[in-house]
Amino acid sequence: MSLLKDHITIYDIARRAGVSIATVSRVLTGKENVKEETRKKVQQVIDECNYEPNLIARALCNRISNTIGMLVEELSNPFFVTICNEAEVYCTNIGYTLLFGIINSWLGNETELLHIIEKRQVDGFIFLGGKANQINPKKSFLDEIRKVSKRLPIVFINSKLDFANCYTVRTDERQAFAKIVNYVISCKHKKIGLITGERGFVITDEKIEVFKEVLARHKMPVNEEWIVSGQYLIDSGASSMQQLLDLKDRPTAVMCTNDTLALGAIKQTFLAGLTVPDDVSVTGFDDIFISKHFIPGITTVKQDYHQLAELAVKKILSHVSGEHCPKETTLDAELMIRDSCKTL
C-alpha cells in the first residue's frame, strides 16, 4: 500500500514556521504582501522540508488546472510528433502540462476521448489532425465540439471549426503548396503528377485545388490520370507511384501532399529499377525529420513546427486569462530544395 504518501502539506509548513496556512499560501503564490521577515522564515522552512505544493489541490481550489488536453491524430506520424514535442516543451517551461489523447489508436471515438480528458479539468484543448481536419465533419462531431467549446477554449492546428471559443493556428498551406508547385514548374517539368492521401480532408483537397489552379495559371493542362489518391501511408505512396509508373505516358515529376507519401513514392521508383530524380522527380510536404536524410534528400516544404505549437498553447493561455487574442493566426512555410527534384 503506497497510498500513505505522508506528504508534507501546507499545514506542516505553517506549524513549523509558526504562522498560519494563509501566510504560507501567500508566500507560495507571491501575489499578496507578506512582511519580508516572515516571508524569509516561511521560505526557509519550505526549502528545508523540500515542500512542493500539491497541484491537484490547487487546481481544485482555483478551478484552473494548468493543464491542456492535446488530441493528436497519430503519434507515429513524424509531423505530429514534432509538434507535440514542441508543445510539451513549451508547456513544461511555463508550468503547464499536456494531457495527450491519441485519436486513431483509441478504440472509442474522438468525442469520447475528449470527454475522458475533460474530466481531468483541462483548461483547454488543442486539436491536431483527426476529424477536425475533414472537409465535412459529421454533424454529431460538430455538435459536440460546439458544446465543449462553450465550456473551454479549443485551438485547431492546421484546421478550422468556426465556433465561439475556437481558435486556429495554421500554416498557409495553399500558399505553401503553390510555392512548391511553382518550383517544380520552374524546373521545366511539363508533365506533373500528384499523389495524395485521403480525399475529404483539408490537407488533401486544398492541395489538389491549388495544384490545378497553379497549373492552369501556367496554361498547363491537368491530366486527371496523373492525380492519384490513397492514404497517408508509405505503402500507399508506393502503390500510387507504381500506378503512375505503369502509365504509357507518365509524368516527369510527381508531387506528393506529404513527405510520407514521397518516401513511399521514391522507394517504389527504386524498386521499379528507376532512379529519383533522374528518371522521375518527386517532392513532398512537411519536411519531416527523415526527409533530409533520405536518399535522395527530399525537396519539400517546411512548416514552422515551433510556432505552430507555441501559438496554439498561447491562445489557450490568453483565453483563460481573459486577454484578447486573434481567432486565427496564419504562418508561412519555407521551400526546402534538396535533391529529389531536378531541372530538366
Added chain:
Amino acid sequence: MSLLKDHITIYDIARRAGVSIATVSRVLTGKENVKEETRKKVQQVIDECNYEPNLIARALCNRISNTIGMLVEELSNPFFVTICNEAEVYCTNIGYTLLFGIINSWLGNETELLHIIEKRQVDGFIFLGGKANQINPKKSFLDEIRKVSKRLPIVFINSKLDFANCYTVRTDERQAFAKIVNYVISCKHKKIGLITGERGFVITDEKIEVFKEVLARHKMPVNEEWIVSGQYLIDSGASSMQQLLDLKDRPTAVMCTNDTLALGAIKQTFLAGLTVPDDVSVTGFDDIFISKHFIPGITTVKQDYHQLAELAVKKILSHVSGEHCPKETTLDAELMIRDSCKTL
C-alpha cells in the same frame, strides 16, 4: 473569463434525483450496495445531465490520481515515440493518463523535471532513456531517485536502478545483439565493424561487450579500429561510417547499435559512391518504423514495443494496488532479416 465553468457537480445530481450525495457517489463508484431502484433513478439523472465526475476532486480525495509520469529522453527518436504511443493508448483504455516529461528538450535537469511532474501527484513514474541509462549515473541523480522511489514506484524501461520501489522492464539486449552478431557471422563476414552511440550508456557498452564476446567465441579477432563511437544521431552514424570507409583495410559488414546510426551509415555509403549491401553490409537495432522502408530495407532487431510499454504501466498499477509483481521482467527480441546485410 472562462473560470466560470458552472460545471454540474455531484450535488446537482443528488438534488435532482432526490437523494444524498453519498448515494450518488455510491452509484458512481459502484463499490457499495445501492437499492436497484434508486440506483436506476440516479443513473438516469446522471445520463440526462451528461454528468462526469471531476477527476481532480476525486484524486484529491483518494490520494490516487490515476496518472503516471513518463520521463522520456527524446520524442524525436522513433524508438521512444513508439513506446510512448503504446503506453498512452494502454493507459487511456484503463482510465489512466500519462504526464510526459521530455528530458533532453527540457532546459533544466532531469530530477527537476521529475519534481515538476510529481507535484501533480502522479501514482508512479516510468523512465525511458535519460540518465537512468548511464552505466555510472551521478550520485546526486541516484540519491534523488532513491528518495523519490520511497514515495512512488518507478519503472525503468531498458535500464535498471536497484532501489526499493524500482522496477525494470527490458529487452534482453545482450541476447538480442548476440543474435544479430551471430547472423552477420553466419553471412560469412570475417571483417565486421561496429558503429555505436555515446559510450557510458548501457545500450552502448553492453552491445560492445557482446560484440567482442561473440567474435571471440567464433575465434575472430577484434579490430579496435573497426569500432567507432559517436552519438545516437544520423549524422554521427554517417561520419562514423566515413571513418570506416577511409580505412585501407575496411570491414565488409558494419553493425550499428541502433537503427538511427544505420540510417546514417547507409546514407554515407551511398554518398561515398558505394552501395549497401554490395560493397558493405549494414545492420541496425530497434526496428524503427522507417527501417523497413529505407532503401535497402535494414536488417535489424525488433523489440517488443507493445509489451515493453504495457508491462511498465502494469507494474505501476500492481504496486499501487498492493499486489506483488516481479521487480524485473525481461523480453525477447526478434531478428528482422531484410536487405542491408548480404551473404558473402
Added chain:
DNA sequence: TTGTATGCGTTATCAC
C-alpha cells in the same frame, strides 16, 4: 500584515 473560516467536488466513515 496576519489569522480564521469557507469552499473547491469528491470519497468514506459513521450513524440511523
Added chain:
DNA sequence: GTGATAACGCATACAA
C-alpha cells in the same frame, strides 16, 4: 440501504 459529515490540500474573502 441511506444520509450527514469529515476529510483531502490549497486559496482567499473577510476580520482583526
